[in-house]
Amino acid sequence: MSALDTAPRLPTYADVEAAARRIAGVAHRTPVMTSRTANERTGAELFFKCENLQRSGAFKFRGALNAIRSLPAEQRERGVVAFSSGNHAQAIAYAGQLEGVRTVIVMPTDAPTLKLAATKGYGGEIVRYDRYRQDREEIGRQLAVEQGLALIPPFNHPDVIAGQGTAAKELFEETGPLDALLVCTGGGGLTSGCALAAQALSPGCQVIGVEPQAGDDIQQSLAAGRIVTIPVPRSIADGALTTAPGSLTFALLQQLGVRVVTVPDEALIETMRFFVERMKLVVEPTGCLAAAAAFSGAVPVESKHVGVIISGGNVDPAALAGYLT
Numbered sequence: 001m002s003a004l005d006t007a008p009r010l011p012t013y014a015d016v017e018a019a020a021r022r023i024a025g026v027a028h029r030t031p032v033m034t035s036r037t038a039n040e041r042t043g044a045e046l047f048f049k050c051e052n053l054q055r056s057g058a059f060k061f062r063g064a065l066n067a068i069r070s071l072p073a074e075q076r077e078r079g080v081v082a083f084s085s086g087n088h089a090q091a092i093a094y095a096g097q098l099e100g101v102r103t104v105i106v107m108p109t110d111a112p113t114l115k116l117a118a119t120k121g122y123g124g125e126i127v128r129y130d131r132y133r134q135d136r137e138e139i140g141r142q143l144a145v146e147q148g149l150a151l152i153p154p155f156n157h158p159d160v161i162a163g164q165g166t167a168a169k170e171l172f173e174e175t176g177p178l179d180a181l182l183v184c185t186g187g188g189g190l191t192s193g194c195a196l197a198a199q200a201l202s203p204g205c206q207v208i209g210v211e212p213q214a215g216d217d218i219q220q221s222l223a224a225g226r227i228v229t230i231p232v233p234r235s236i237a238d239g240a241l242t243t244a245p246g247s248l249t250f251a252l253l254q255q256l257g258v259r260v261v262t263v264p265d266e267a268l269i270e271t272m273r274f275f276v277e278r279m280k281l282v283v284e285p286t287g288c289l290a291a292a293a294a295f296s297g298a299v300p301v302e303s304k305h306v307g308v309i310i311s312g313g314n315v316d317p318a319a320l321a322g323y324l325t
């Protein structure tokens with residue numbers, strides 16, 4: 001068991017409510033959009049929660065701000081360290097800048113340039129590592145010990161999970177109960193937080209996590225009944241290239257009866273095109289996972305009221321153009 005897995009307890013819906021109060025007025029209450037074309041295509045009524053329009057461009061700002069605001073004063077003075085393929089890094093750097101807290105970010109050498117530049121722009125101090133050779137958790141832990149920084153992991157942390165759950169809380173407050181909720185899934189922080197909100201606000205709503213086909217670590221883990229670690233996946237869904245769920249996210253997903261499906265990269269590209277053409281939304285590949293499951297039939301949604309989290313919009317314009325042509 002790694003030091004990251006020693007976090008004390010599983011968050012509850014009360015923690016999601018507390019997070020909502022803590023981030024109110026700073027995190028955006030993002031819009032919920034609908035599309036007649038999307039409904040016609042799927043036979044469902046789809047409600048898109050647009051976290052691509054969240055501050056820093058992804059839902060990760062919720063968990064990052066909640067975690068930083070939950071720190072004791074003396075820790076805020078020393079600062080925080082985070083490791084991330086991009087959006088968590090950006091979110092921590094941005095939340096740190098807004099809160100006046102020093103941030104050190106451990107990022108892979110092949111992180112998208114837009115995400116690297118944005119993290120620097122928000123004042124994050126960047127430490128690079130090779131995602132195929134080095135252990136980012138080890139680097140993060142070392143920095144934490146050496147410099148007295150608080151390590152805020154991207155998903156396996158109660159304050160992060162509770163913060164992410166506020167996205168679904170807002171969605172249900174706007175739509176009322178839903179039959180299903182589709183969530184983009186990497187390490188399961190967003191999905192487990194949203195499942196806590198669903199259990200409280202829409203009991204009976206089936207929460208379905210959607211992973212990239214090449215990165216099905218949570219699907220495998222749920223099937224095996226224990227945490228399964230897979231090799232570093234290769235997919236265009238760069239925000240969901242996790243190799244294993246965390247101890248907290250896995251326990252919550254198991255407990256809350258979350259199901260997981262996968263979609264191939266081609267379905268993500270088709271979905272990105274749909275969002276640009278029809279809804280005028282810029283959505284990054286990872287942010288298309290949930291919608292792609294509805295559009296591709298990976299989850300049968302006909303005649304149902306379905307929430308769909310669009311998790312982020314941080315894609316290089318050149319890369320987006322490449323996907324669309």
Ligand SMILES: *Cc1c(COP(=O)(O)O)cnc(C)c1O
Nearest residue numbers: 087186187188189190239311312
């Ligand atoms: C991080 C991220 C995810 C996955 O979130 P987890 O909490 O790791 O499951 C999905 N979409 C985007 C855009 C992300 O940045």
